Amino acid sequence: MKTAVAQTHMTDKEWRGRDAEAVSQVYSRYSELVIVEAEGTHLHTADGRDVLDFGCGIAVTSVGHRHPRVVQAVHEQVDKLWHTSTTAYHTKIVETAERLVAITPDGLDRVFFGNSGAEAVEAALKVARRSTGRTDIIAFEGSFHGRTYGALSLTASKSKYHRGVGPFLPGVHHTPYPYCFRTCSHAPGEPCPIAAGKYLDDMFDLWVDPESVAAIVVEPILGEGGYVVPPEGFLQTLRSYCDRYGMLLVADEVQSGMGRTGKMFAVDHDAVKPDIMCVAKALGDGLPISAMVARHEVMEAWHAGEHGTTYGGNPVACAAALAVMDVIEDEHLLDRSARLGTQIMERLATWKDRYAHVADIRGRGLMIGVEFMEGATPATAFVEGVRSDAIERGVLTLACGRDENVIRLVPPMTISDADLDAGLSMLEASIEAMERKS
Numbered sequence: 001m002k003t004a005v006a007q008t009h010m011t012d013k014e015w016r017g018r019d020a021e022a023v024s025q026v027y028s029r030y031s032e033l034v035i036v037e038a039e040g041t042h043l044h045t046a047d048g049r050d051v052l053d054f055g056c057g058i059a060v061t062s063v064g065h066r067h068p069r070v071v072q073a074v075h076e077q078v079d080k081l082w083h084t085s086t087t088a089y090h091t092k093i094v095e096t097a098e099r100l101v102a103i104t105p106d107g108l109d110r111v112f113f114g115n116s117g118a119e120a121v122e123a124a125l126k127v128a129r130r131s132t133g134r135t136d137i138i139a140f141e142g143s144f145h146g147r148t149y150g151a152l153s154l155t156a157s158k159s160k161y162h163r164g165v166g167p168f169l170p171g172v173h174h175t176p177y178p179y180c181f182r183t184c185s186h187a188p189g190e191p192c193p194i195a196a197g198k199y200l201d202d203m204f205d206l207w208v209d210p211e212s213v214a215a216i217v218v219e220p221i222l223g224e225g226g227y228v229v230p231p232e233g234f235l236q237t238l239r240s241y242c243d244r245y246g247m248l249l250v251a252d253e254v255q256s257g258m259g260r261t262g263k264m265f266a267v268d269h270d271a272v273k274p275d276i277m278c279v280a281k282a283l284g285d286g287l288p289i290s291a292m293v294a295r296h297e298v299m300e301a302w303h304a305g306e307h308g309t310t311y312g313g314n315p316v317a318c319a320a321a322l323a324v325m326d327v328i329e330d331e332h333l334l335d336r337s338a339r340l341g342t343q344i345m346e347r348l349a350t351w352k353d354r355y356a357h358v359a360d361i362r363g364r365g366l367m368i369g370v371e372f373m374e375g376a377t378p379a380t381a382f383v384e385g386v387r388s389d390a391i392e393r394g395v396l397t398l399a400c401g402r403d404e405n406v407i408r409l410v411p412p413m414t415i416s417d418a419d420l421d422a423g424l425s426m427l428e429a430s431i432e433a434m435e436r437k438s
């Protein structure tokens with residue numbers, strides 16, 4: 001798609017050349033686009049292209065790029081106060097904490113703010129150890145919790161994140177996630193033994209003393225690991241183990257939270273109440289803010305100064321988060337996310353019949369994953385081909401999963417029906433083009 005947006009004097013390619021000379025190339029980019037401006041669902045590039053954003057900057061700009069109410073709130077705050085750190089109190093952090101307490105599950109009533117998802121996870125790990133006096137942590141294969149050392153010690157979605165940078169936090173134990181399409185051997189429709197706790201039982205019988213475990217950390221829907229919705233009952237199973245052994249349940253809602261799944265948080269679908277929740281990404285619609293929300297009994301184990309941050313809970317980021325929560329409520333975006341999710345699923349229902357490579361379609365609300373296979377082999381190159389072709393046509397999608405063979409559909413909750421239809425049509429055309437080639 002071409003656009004009327006003013007072009008910069010340099011092309012995408014020229015900017016990428018400058019990037020290579022000055023910016024660390026450790027960032028793994030999902031596309032070669034160079035974005036100079038964005039609005040709602042539309043990305044505008046230095047080359048003057050207009051591309052639909054079905055990735056939301058990795059599930060961040062959920063109310064759309066530069067939602068006018070977020071822009072206004074940020075402008076107003078910048079004109080008043082933009083930094084205090086812990087030199088003083090400020091009002092926006094109080095209001096944001098109160099709002100988060102109101103929207104998170106019952107019992108979560110104290111908030112620690114950071115700037116990124118990983119910082120929220122780090123804080124959760126530390127407060128879990130501090131409040132239980134225990135050392136060990138249980139995490140899941142396929143999970144992604146961030147790249148700082150604590151968070152990375154839990155992350156198990158790709159070994160390259162661990163390459164050459166160990167050793168990692170001791171006391172972390174991984175166990176399979178119920179990814180029934182790929183990792184379970186039970187028949188479709190049969191109860192999933194992993195979701196029922198089979199491997200946790202083995203772990204607690206054979207090599208981990210449950211009394212030494214501070215927390216189970218779980219993504220209620222696996223994000224980077226492949227947009228995997230666990231079978232019903234899985235989160236309740238984890239809750240029951242935590243209750244039995246005095247462990248804390250930490251829900252990492254960094255990717256699945258803030259309305260993305262059609263409810264405010266993914267755990268709300270199962271009415272499971274975690275002891276700690278990590279929120280980030282969509283909370284600030286792109287302004288850096290994250291939150292670790294915990295029960296006060298847990299949070300009060302920390303005494304002043306035992307943990308902290310210079311920028312976390314910054315007034316401008318808080319103003320953005322407050323505006324995001326207003327927008328979600330006033331524009332009824334939970335309903336919209338659920339409704340558009342159903343609409344997409346209805347449209348995708350024919351894909352498995354129409355496209356030989358489409359093997360599994362799953363998701364909740366606007367957190368949808370489409371897994372591509374070539375027989376029993378993950379169709380990684382096929383997905384790369386589809387995504388590249390789709391970008392040429394005018395829609396940006398992201399891949400995920402251990403083999404990068406899952407296309408995730410994470411458009412903004414504010415996407416117009418026309419943009420949604422256009423983006424899906426382009427994606428269908430790209431899948432058809434790749435099927436013809438293969």
Ligand SMILES: Cc1ncc(COP(=O)(O)O)c(C=O)c1O
Nearest residue numbers: 116117118144145146223254255
């Ligand atoms: C579930 C989950 N937790 C934590 C993180 C880490 O967040 P950040 O990249 O902001 O540190 C991510 C990032 O993708 C995530 O998806």
